[in-house]
Amino acid sequence: MNLKPRQPLWLMLLLLLHWPALLQAAEPLPSWRDGAARSAILSFVEQVTSQGSKQFVPAEQRIAVFDNDGTLWSEQPAYFQLLFAFDEIKRMAPEHPEWKDQQPFKAVLENDQKTLAAGGMDSLLKIVGATHTGISTETFIGRAKAWLAKARHPKSGKPYSEMIYQPMHELLDYLRSQDFKTYIVSGGDTAFMRAFAEEVYGIPPEQVIGSSFITAYQVVDGKPQVLRTAKIAHNDDGPGKPESIDAIIGRRPILAFGNSDGDLQMLQWTAAGDGPRFMGLVHHTDAAREWAYDRDSKVGRLDKALDEAKRQDWTIVDMAADWARVFPFEATSK
Incomplete structure (x- = not known):
């Protein structure tokens, strides 16, 4: 009688070690609770990436843009x-x-x-x-x-690079696995964000767009360098965001995520394109795990963009309801 050989012990151990990663690969966005926001994201991505779909978008056109402060990482108690x-x-x-x-x-x-x-x-x-x-x-x-x-965050005591939103980090990874090209388009200083964006988000320097100063080439002690002058070259906030997307990326995004009125024009610019579009807003509603603020906040004010999102049926992510985990150092809640 021929018996099938048992699986080698090393293979079983390998599977056990990688089981969490395999589960995550099988189920995208694990830190998102089942609900309208998660379903809208998954449905949109499936439509634009499925060959034969009427909404199919070629990989080179799958451009996704994200604000940084308040969208990818926290912005409280100050930027x-x-x-x-x-x-x-x-x-x-x-x-x-x-x-x-x-x-x-x-x-x-x-x-x-x-x-x-x-x-x-x-x-x-x-x-x-x-x-x-x-x-x-x-x-x-x-x-x-x-x-x-x-440096450490005054409330959590964690490094600022750990004050990122785990669900949004998963979204970035998921989109890239589906051949999206992800960009940061933020009001923050471009060079400041480039100091951490690749390590923290997996977004390389050339895909980080922010506010900038006029620079000047010079040679100091025989070494060429680029000097940052005190004159502002571009304010990448509000209407400055679609302007920089048009100038630097050269393609209108099909997906855009923000969290404040400073992102409104970027979302409108994305929505105005032909074909399938996804516009999302992170709504800070969780005073227990993060902060709750919107219309009256001096940091990340969300007023006009919130009204526009409701009128246009954009996806509004309710942080308290839609995220099972906010930060990567937290345990997942039901």
Whole structure:
């Protein structure tokens, strides 16, 4: 009697070790709860990637764009790039003793939030100018990476690179597995986001689009470098987003995700194209695991875009209801 040989022990161990990954591959978006948002995403991707489908989109046209702050990672209690700038002022202070008596630097050094708030945008621009310009792009990215390596979020105590949304990270991976090309299109500084985007999101530098400063080529001590000047080249917020998509990507996206009024024009631009389109908004409704805010928030205000999403039947992701897990360091909840 011929008996089939048993599976080798090493093969069984290999299967056990990789079983979680195999399950995730079999079931996309595991941190998303079953519901309208998850179903809408899966249905859209299936339609545009299935050969023979009337909605089929060739791989080269599968462009997906994502805002960063509040869409891919948290933006509370303040935009992380701004917190970086504050920390840079404190780090640089010994080289600038005059800052002890100059606003808004004095307010940063003394943690005077009231004075900073009163200074408005002018104060923030001075802080950003002092910490983001007058240096080469390489130097700036190096400083951003050094900060990300040691800085911790004031609420969670976790590195800022871990304050990413696990469900959105899964969405990026899922789209790429279906031959989508994923881009970041954000109001944040391009170089700041390039300091972490590839490692954290798997999005390479050339697919990161943000606000930028006018740069100047120069040679210092025989070494060529690109200097970041204090003049703003492009504000990648609001209408600046479709403008930069048109100029840099050259294709209208078929999928766009945002979370605030600053993303409205990007979503409208995506929706206005021919063929199948997906527009999504992350709605921050979870005060327990993250924050709950929308129309009255000074950070990531979601008002006009929320109304437009409801009128146009775009997909609104309710963070509290649609996500079984918010951050990667959290346990999955039912």
